Amino acid sequence: MALVLCDDITIAYEGQIVVRDLTFQIEQGDYLCIVGENGSGKSTLVKSLLGLKAPVKGRIELGDGLKPREIGYLPQQMDVQKDFPASVQEIVLSGRLNSRGLFPFYSAGDRKQAEAMMLLLGIQDLKKSCFRDLSGGQRQRVLLARALCATKKMLLLDEPVTGLDPIVTAEFYQLIKEVNETCRIAVVMVSHDIESALRDASHILHLQETALFYGRAEDYRKSPVGHKFLDSIGSPAKRGV
Amino acid sequence: MAETIVEMLSYPFMVRAFIVGILVSLCSALLGVSLVLKRYSMIGDGLSHVGFGALAAAAALNAAPLAVAIPVVILAAVLLLRVSASNMIKGDAAIALISTSALAVGIMVISMTTGMNTDVYNYMFGSILAMSSQDVEMSVLLSIVVLVLYVFFYHKIFAITFDETFALATGVKANLYNTLIAVLTAVTIVLGMRMMGTLLISSLIIFPSLTSMRVCRTFRSVTISSAVVSVVCFCVGIMVSYFFATPAGASVVVVNLLMLGIYTIAGALRRQSVAS
Numbered sequence: 001m002a003l004v005l006c007d008d009i010t011i012a013y014e015g016q017i018v019v020r021d022l023t024f025q026i027e028q029g030d031y032l033c034i035v036g037e038n039g040s041g042k043s044t045l046v047k048s049l050l051g052l053k054a055p056v057k058g059r060i061e062l063g064d065g066l067k068p069r070e071i072g073y074l075p076q077q078m079d080v081q082k083d084f085p086a087s088v089q090e091i092v093l094s095g096r097l098n099s100r101g102l103f104p105f106y107s108a109g110d111r112k113q114a115e116a117m118m119l120l121l122g123i124q125d126l127k128k129s130c131f132r133d134l135s136g137g138q139r140q141r142v143l144l145a146r147a148l149c150a151t152k153k154m155l156l157l158d159e160p161v162t163g164l165d166p167i168v169t170a171e172f173y174q175l176i177k178e179v180n181e182t183c184r185i186a187v188v189m190v191s192h193d194i195e196s197a198l199r200d201a202s203h204i205l206h207l208q209e210t211a212l213f214y215g216r217a218e219d220y221r222k223s224p225v226g227h228k229f230l231d232s233i234g235s236p237a238k239r240g241v
Numbered sequence: 242m243a244e245t246i247v248e249m250l251s252y253p254f255m256v257r258a259f260i261v262g263i264l265v266s267l268c269s270a271l272l273g274v275s276l277v278l279k280r281y282s283m284i285g286d287g288l289s290h291v292g293f294g295a296l297a298a299a300a301a302l303n304a305a306p307l308a309v310a311i312p313v314v315i316l317a318a319v320l321l322l323r324v325s326a327s328n329m330i331k332g333d334a335a336i337a338l339i340s341t342s343a344l345a346v347g348i349m350v351i352s353m354t355t356g357m358n359t360d361v362y363n364y365m366f367g368s369i370l371a372m373s374s375q376d377v378e379m380s381v382l383l384s385i386v387v388l389v390l391y392v393f394f395y396h397k398i399f400a401i402t403f404d405e406t407f408a409l410a411t412g413v414k415a416n417l418y419n420t421l422i423a424v425l426t427a428v429t430i431v432l433g434m435r436m437m438g439t440l441l442i443s444s445l446i447i448f449p450s451l452t453s454m455r456v457c458r459t460f461r462s463v464t465i466s467s468a469v470v471s472v473v474c475f476c477v478g479i480m481v482s483y484f485f486a487t488p489a490g491a492s493v494v495v496v497n498l499l500m501l502g503i504y505t506i507a508g509a510l511r512r513q514s515v516a517s
Contacts, residue, residue, distance in 0.1 A: 050409070050410040051410070052406075052409055052410065068412075069410070069411050069412030070411075071410065073406070073407055073410040073411070075404060075406050075407055083454075084278060084403060084460075085278075085454050085457060085458055085459060085460055085462075085463045086399070086403055086459060086460045087458070087459040087460070087461075090399065090459060090460050090461065091403065093396075094396065094399060094400045094403065094404075094407075094408075095411070097396060097397065097400050097408070097411055097412075097413055098411035098412045098413075100396070104392075104393045104394065104395070104396065104397075105396070106396065128459075130458035130459065132458075133458075146407070147407075150410075150411050
């Protein structure tokens with residue numbers, strides 16, 4: 001069965017429906033991009049996938065051995081973190097907390113895993129550095145390493161490149177692609193950046209309260225919704241560039 | 242110097258003040274790191290005012306002060322978290338609302354019963370003489386509870402302080418730990434407020450972590466440094482209070498302020514040497 005199966009879900013905040021009648025699934029190794037305008041329910045959907053907001057209707061089922069607390073989540077950058085005194089190592093290690101249960105301290109295995117992830121993302125030299133001294137791109141790598149520490153199956157990224165410059169953004173996308181392909185980790189990314197989504201993702205979910213489009217990335221370009229959306233932003237991707 | 246310190250410690254009230262003070266400064270420094278980083282610094286101030294109201298009510302009822310104040314302040318702490326989490330009223334406004342109300346109620350109770358007297362003055366500004374041996378037992382016990390819980394949940398406290406959403410997503414019960422921190426803070430404040438004074442106890446929470454953050458760059462070093470700074474400042478402050486007959490709370494705060502200055506300069510020098 002699929003890693004995640006969303007079956008006809010409706011999510012509401014205080015009686016206000018934000019997402020309605022949405023059905024989609026994520027298979028092992030998929031790269032799903034969730035696109036849509038502001039206020040289209042993307043962030044709410046992320047909360048529900050993380051198990052922090054229960055749908056009022058329908059169900060979200062996890063399968064293939066994916067446990068609810070083992071989704072590697074990379075949040076939008078927040079202001080609160082900017083002056084936080086914490087070393088890279090401390091932050092990456094905190095991704096291992098979900099495997100700790102009640103036991104209060106990290107094991108040698110946890111430390112090894114954190115080391116491996118820092119090595120994979122090329123931030124092992126920054127291990128002792130303070131998070132607040134890092135550049136935006138380095139910070140996102142640290143948070144990605146933390147997310148990878150928390151999961152073996154699925155990453156959930158919420159607009160990870162907001163505020164990064166174009167070169168760093170391209171590097172970051174490349175990194176995600178590598179993680180997706182080499183580690184066989186499914187990637188679910190909420191994004192504004194439709195062009196990169198079409199280049200890297202295997203599937204697209206275009207959300208506007210409900211799914212305007214859900215399917216393979218190459219079909220999105222040909223679909224009326226995709227056509228219109230790409231046209232409206234003047235994207236070259238429409239022409240298959 | 243050694244002689245005067247021996248003399249100072251020959252007074253039982255001084256020994257009691259030292260024991261309670263060191264334990265309270267240790268606990269408040271640890272909790273303070275998390276509170277300051279979560280932008281909840283003023284919770285200490287708010288809770289101390291609630292504590293004042295509770296102590297006044299206890300005095301009017303002839304009840305044991307701590308037995309009344311601790312549950313009331315814990316309740317206020319939990320309430321504060323709930324109110325600010327529900328977005329009904331913003332966190333800082335909620336704290337101001339609760340703290341001024343509690344202060345007003347306390348003053349009403351006092352003026353209708355005993356009238357404004359030295360007790361009230363001591364509640365406000367603290368007194369080195371305030372600690373009874375019962376208080377010592379109580380604070381040793383509670384401080385041990387605070388310290389053990391803090392060490393036990395240290396990594397989880399780090400996780401929810403740094404990024405609450407991620408912590409929640411990976412199964413850390415953030416609400417539980419937020420409540421735990423608030424409750425521990427409430428207990429620490431009630432224990433310390435009669436010595437430090439209602440108006441000054443929140444400084445024990447805010448100063449050490451702010452001071453440490455000038456220089457230290459990891460969560461762990463900030464935590465350790467805060468604990469050390471807090472205890473050192475308390476001891477120096479209380480000696481100043483003893484030798485110059487100044488109020489205990491104010492003396493400790495002034496020492497903390499000096500320490501903040503020293504750390505700020507040290508931090509600036511360090512940054513400069515890294516930059517050059």
